[in-house]
Amino acid sequence: MSNPSPPQAKKEAIKQISSIWLVPVIAVGIGIWMLFQFITSQGPEITLKIDTAEGIEVGKTEIKALNVKVGVVTSVTLNEDYSAIEVTAQMDKDAARMLKDDTLFWVVKPRIGKSGVSGLDTLLSGAYIQLRPGKSENEQRTFKVLDIPPVAPPDAKGLRLILSHNEAGKLGVGDPVLYEGFTVGRVENVSFDTASKKAHYQLFIFEPYNSLIRKRTRFWLTSGVDLQMSAEGFNLKIGSIESLITGGVSFRVPRGREPGELITKQKSKFRLYNNIKEVRERFYEDYLEYVMLFNESVRGLQVGAPVEYRGIRIGTVSKVPLEMIHSDKNFSNKDIPVLVRIELDRVKSHVYYENLEMLKASLKEEFNYGLRASLKTANLLTGALLVDVSLFADEPAYKRQRYGDYDVFPTKAGGFAQIQKEISSFVKKINxxxxxxxxxxxxxxxxxxxxxxxxxxxxxxxxxxxxxxxxxxxxxxxxxxxxxxxxxxxxxxxxxxxxxxxxxxxxxxxxxxxxxxxxxxxxxxxxxxxxxxxxxxxxxxxxxxxxx
Incomplete structure (x- = not known):
């Protein structure tokens, strides 16, 4: 008897997807949406070039504008030639409009400098990079980080000037600009031009003090303590407390001079003088040059010493000594040449001469009447000498002489040399x-x-x-x-x-x-x-x- 076959189960494919798979799908969707939001919210990536990475930390050092975070440092590396540090920073989306070619960056950290104490809040929070938005239309993504904070923003109200000097190191960034002892600006930038071999100092004069800058304004270096010993004696000047520590630059129109028109052009150029005395001397631009030959010691006679006629200054000593041009090899027979200037404006303040030709003709006539120059002690304490010009009726008529390219101003032994000569004559009589x-x-x-x-x-x-x-x-x-x-x-x-x-x-x-x-x-x-x-x-x- 045969057994019936067991019933077979029917197989049927299920077409319905399980709802459990919705969970990873939703998670992936959320991730994609968050990634999209992150990418769309990110701003541009910038590169900052800085001399040292002191205080800069990846992921911690922030970039701020007006104390609001606008970016963060993402990497710090050396450049290819190891001459600087390249800092990569990720900026926020809203910061993109700040990144122009005139945007400024600098590191904020505790500083004690010429302009005061700053950055004390970073002692606990750490250093950060400050951003000053630019106003230009041109965008930029690579910037040079400043060593110190800028004195004034590019759009600050005021006047920028360029001072030139033959030597560098006379001024530093942040040094004060003084007018009658009051700070009206700061030194903004220092550079050196290798072509002209001159140092350039950029000043920023704050508004409204820019109205003090005129065509004949003169700028000179100001030290905290200025002590000068010259033929006039001792001259001691003490500046402000700030200039006493750091120095600075002062300016004004010299007294007695027309100020000229107002300067409004940005980065107008002026000359930087060493002191106020040099400023005064530069106004006497019309002068006659003479060589005075002295057969006595010129020790104590310095450049800038006055040339006086009976106590009234008429000129200035230009060079002591002037180069000797004689071919005579006997040194003991040589007179010491001294180059002097007889300045027209100084003479005109006492005797009027229309021009240099009239002054030269008058001096030539006075030489025949006995006008002679001699050395005279100006300061017994310092031993400084001056050139004294006076009339000596017993002098013989003068024959015009030349010394190189200059006319010779006749001289006469005077002062101590004359006394020594008389003593020698007395001793000879005794002998x-x-x-x-x-x-x-x-x-x-x-x-x-x-x-x-x-x-x-x-x-x-x-x-x-x-x-x-x-x-x-x-x-x-x-x-x-x-x-x-x-x-x-x-x-x-x-x-x-x-x-x-x-x-x-x-x-x-x-x-x-x-x-x-x-x-x-x-x-x-x-x-x-x-x-x-x-x-x-x-x-x-x-x-x-x-x-x-």
């Missing part, structure tokens, strides 16, 4: 006196006096013998009394007598004086200036900086 002949004559006179006294003594002895005789005693009393008086008179000339002793003592003292005078006369003959200076040779001065 020419017949001192030795006088001493010989005096010795002969003393010998004659000695013989006379001996003869008188002999007569006195003979007279005593005569009076002792009986025949003499028989002479009447009146005659005897006369002889006795004569004897007493003659006894006074004996060696025991007072006149004889006084005369002998005087002769001894005179011989002692003449013996003591011999070394003095010998020293005067050998060193005529020993009456003023010590005979001992002074030791050479040793510079303080050269001691070890």
């Amino acid at each position: 020419n006196l017949p001192v030795e002949d006088t001493l010989l004559t005096l010795n002969k006179t003393l010998d004659t006096s000695q013989q006379t006294l001996l003869a008188a003594e002999k007569v006195a002895v003979e007279l005593n013998q005569l009076l002792a005789q009986k025949e003499t005693k028989a002479i009447p009393g009146e005659v005897r009394n006369s002889l006795q008086q004569l004897q007493e008179t003659l006894n006074g000339f004996s060696p025991d007598g007072v006149p004889y002793q006084n005369l002998e003592q005087a002769l001894v003292q005179f011989e002692q004086v003449m013996a003591e005078l011999q070394p003095v006369l010998r020293q005067i003959n050998e060193k005529p200036n020993s009456l003023i200076f010590s005979g001992e040779k002074a030791a050479d001065p040793i510079p303080v900086g050269g001691r070890q």
Whole structure:
């Protein structure tokens, strides 16, 4: 008996998808949406070039604008030639409109500088990079990070000026710009032009002080303490407390000068002077140049020393000494050439001359009348000299001379050199006196006096013998009394007598004086200036900086 086959199950494919798969699908969708939101919310990526990465940390150092976060540092690497640091930062979407070619970046960290103390809030939070939005129409993605914060923004109200000087290092960024001691601006930038070999200093004058800048405004360096020792004596000036620490630059229109038109053009150029004295000197642009030849020491005569006529300044010493052009190899016969300027404006303040030609013709005529220049001590304490011009009626007529390309201004020894010359003349007269002949004559006179006294003594002895005789005693009393008086008179000339002793003592003292005078006369003959200076040779001065 056969068994029936078991029933077979029917297979049927299920077409319905399980709802559990909705969970990963939704998760993927959310991820894609979040990625899209992240990508669309991101701003541009920028590159910052900085000298040092001090205080910069990846993922922590923020970029802020007006204390609002607008980006974050994502990487810090060295550039290809290892000369700088390249910082990559991811900016927010809203920060894209700030990134122009005039946008500025700098690192904010604690600073103690010329402009004060800043960045103290970063002691706890850490350094961050400050962004100052640009105003240009051109976008940019690579920037140079400034070493220090900028003095003023590009669109700040004020005036930018460029000062030029032959030397660098005179000013630094942040140094104050002063007007009558008040800070009205700052040094914004410092650069050096290799073509012109001049340093350029960019200033920013804040509004409304830019109205003080005129065409004839002059700028000069200001140090905290300015001490000058010159022919005028000591000059001490003390600036503001800030300039006392950092220095700075001052400006104004020199007193007595027309200010000129107002300067409104940005980055107008001016010259930077070393001090206010140099500013004043530069206004005397019309002058005559002369060479003065001195046959005395010019030690103490410096460039800038005044040339005066009876105490009134008429010029300035330009160069001490001027290059010698003579071919004579005997150095001791050379005069020292000094170049001076006779300035028209200084002379015109006392005697009017229309131009330099009139001044030159007048000086040429005055030379024939005895106008001469000489050195004169201007300051006994510092030893500074000045050139003194005066009239000497006894001087001979002057014959025009040339020294290279310059006319020669006639000179005359003066001051201490003249005194020394007179002393030398006096010593020569003393040396020419017949001192030795006088001493010989005096010795002969003393010998004659000695013989006379001996003869008188002999007569006195003979007279005593005569009076002792009986025949003499028989002479009447009146005659005897006369002889006795004569004897007493003659006894006074004996060696025991007072006149004889006084005369002998005087002769001894005179011989002692003449013996003591011999070394003095010998020293005067050998060193005529020993009456003023010590005979001992002074030791050479040793510079303080050269001691070890």
